[in-house]
Amino acid sequence: MPELAEVEFYRRRWAAGHGAKVLRVLAHERAKIFRGVAAAKLVRALTGATLLDSETAAKQMLFRFSGQNWLGVHLGMSGELRVEPPSYAPTKHDHLVLVQRERQLVFNDPRMFGAVLFHHGASEPEWWTRIAPAILSPAFTVAAVTDFLARRRRAPIKAVLLMQERFPGVGNWMADEILWRARLAPSRAAGSLDATETRALHRECRAVCRGALRYNAGVGGKLPAELNEFMPDSWLFNHRWEKGGHCPRCGTPLRHATIGGRTSCWCPRCQR
């Protein structure tokens, strides 16, 4: 489920536990989310440690603990973070639970496409620092986008937007939202965009990231109680899954097809 802003939404939930000690750690040690991580080692290191702070980058989260311990979380397709009261009893898909005095921090993931990473050391782990520079950072330039589109010129633009090495944090619905705003059909070859279209794509990447963070993660405002609570009807998002949905800009019935291996939604009138 989670893309950029949704990941930030979930991180802010767990931020309730900043400054508090972890009394106990519950882990489904055999769950596949602990790929390449010795769950027992993680449990030992985090038990008794204090959760200091956290950050997000792209679709990933990093939680910093006392004692030079770092916990990475990737939510995959179906993962989510929750905060539960101390009396809560973990259920089947709660693969990792950090028990604090006032609350329990729960990582739940039914499909187990997510991942939990662990690092012990003085500085941020390599798997964190190698994440591509954010779309909202100065490094995300028109020139960088132009170069990338040229390199992937034969692939449909929809597939290219999903590539994390250049568009970190963009997932399926954000890619469709960006293309809808930039008025580009998802099936267009990346190399077919002219300079004006490339500038529009760059601009709308940033606009969708900013808007998604505001509406979905309450950045600059209040954290929504539920995901997508504040998503406006002027966005494609609120129409893309409804049966017989229409373009919120021109009213044309929306189209759906598999492009770049994912279900895509677009307006055949607005997007060319």
Add this chain to the structure above:
DNA sequence: CCAATTGTTATTTA
């Protein structure tokens, strides 16, 4: 029973 799912990676194909 069949299809679908907002992610990533390994494998196959072109």
Add this chain to the structure above:
DNA sequence: ATAAATAACAATTG
């Protein structure tokens, strides 16, 4: 050899 397409991963829901 490189890039694009496809399969696979797992669980649940309609």
